[in-house]
Amino acid sequence: MGFVLGINTSTIRPAPLLDKIKIAADAGFEAIELWNDELTEFEREVGSLDKVVQELERNNLKVATVIALKGWIESKGEEYRRALEEARRRMEQAAAVGSPYIIASPPRGKVEDMDEAARRYRELLELGREIGVKPAMEFLGFVEGIYKIEHAWYIVERSGHPDGTIVMDTFHIFRGGSSFEQVKEIPADRIAVFHFNDAPAQPERAKQTDADRVFPGDGILPLKEVAGMLREMGYEGVVSLELFNPRYWEMPPEEVAKTGMRKMREVLRVR
Secondary structure, eight states: OOOEEEEEGGGGTTSOHHHHHHHHHHTTOSEEEEEHHHHHHHHHHHSSSHHHHHHHHHTTOEEEEEEEEOSTTTOOHHHHHHHHHHHHHHHHHHHHTTOSEEEEOOOSSOOSOHHHHHHHHHHHHHHHHHHTOEEEEEOOTTSSSSOSHHHHHHHHHHHTOTTOEEEEEHHHHHHHTOOGGGGGGSOGGGEEEEEEOBOOSOSOGGGOOGGGOBOTTSSSSOHHHHHHHHHHHTOOSEEEEOOOOHHHHTSOHHHHHHHHHHHHHHHHTOO
């Protein structure tokens, strides 16, 4: 056993959804991450997600996660009720395409009450149990509130729910100022997915955005050391290439996927 190599469809964003699935499989990826907005658009145009499921099966690709649940921490009153209704709809999409996880994203602003965020996360997890999908807590290095590993892990632990998991991401670890050593503090079986990417030397860390991410090995992050840590921890889940670089979107998506796979294998030292 070893890492399962995956790709987030954000990496090859301009391609149509069904094309992305084939491109991912042709490049050698075993797993793929899909986005709710893209699934919704497909449903609107086609009527159901049946063709997506058929294409996944035809290409022997498993869905690692679907992205994302939003508004569930900061909303209040009637807005919160609507956020939960939307969360149910998005979880049902994730279940329809066979995803075990759906990513629960934090708000961009400050989080006033982390214990209340944990209570709400538990509510998401209970809803997920009904539907058959596990919400995975994400931290984002460039937001004001939940931007470090310890912030997301606090919510997972305080939820007190056995289904609670965290989303790891090398860019967000770097951007938010967490230590890569902290990865070892999280049990391997509580990591839902590990987003893998690199960051350049410039602009400076505090000014970097998603658009600055680069292929693994093309930046300054200690990715080989991270891979070694994951092996020591016994992590055998999905390591997923997640990029949002506009320069890559201008390239043929097949080339981006194949280049990403080659560089992932080099850095992770897998065949």
